[in-house]
Amino acid sequence: MADIKYEIIENVGTISESSKGWTKELNLISWNDREAKYDLRDWAPEHEKMAKGITLTKEELKALRDILNDMDL
Amino acid sequence: MADIKYEIIENVGTISESSKGWTKELNLISWNDREAKYDLRDWAPEHEKMAKGITLTKEELKALRDILNDMDL
Numbered sequence: 001m002a003d004i005k006y007e008i009i010e011n012v013g014t015i016s017e018s019s020k021g022w023t024k025e026l027n028l029i030s031w032n033d034r035e036a037k038y039d040l041r042d043w044a045p046e047h048e049k050m051a052k053g054i055t056l057t058k059e060e061l062k063a064l065r066d067i068l069n070d071m072d073l
Numbered sequence: 074m075a076d077i078k079y080e081i082i083e084n085v086g087t088i089s090e091s092s093k094g095w096t097k098e099l100n101l102i103s104w105n106d107r108e109a110k111y112d113l114r115d116w117a118p119e120h121e122k123m124a125k126g127i128t129l130t131k132e133e134l135k136a137l138r139d140i141l142n143d144m145d146l
Contacts, residue, residue: 012140012144013136013137013140013143014136015129015133015136015137015140016130016132016133016136024127024129024133026137026140040113040127040137041127042127052125052126052127053125053127054097054113054114054115054125054126054127056088056097057089058146059089060088060089060097061141061144061146062146063086063087063088063089064086064088064099064113064137064141065138065141065142065144065146067085067086067088067099068134068137068138068141069138069142070086071085071134071138073131073134073135073138
């Protein structure tokens, strides 16, 4: 990810942690100085490395929240 | 994705749709005939192509739901 600049604006929450210390996190991240987006992905300890993930808008988070609240989890 | 076999067991919900018809979806997917996992990613129309995404366990979905319900969305 050498060519991508990013700044974690807010660590919204940690969803899980693996035995090797990787964490699945919801963050608010600004990529390449652009407007910050919500981001769901796995991170190595200390945010040293990142795995694939997805970005979501606030509207998408709302829709996801509503779907999750409708599920029998 | 030629080497990856998958089966969409359940389309749980659609989170958004882009102007080009790509949809961000939460699905229950079995990858390579293994136990199905929840999966959040973008799909081209008719599920013809998939973008990067993440898989989540049921426990992770619960944690994500709780985080989203705590947010001021």
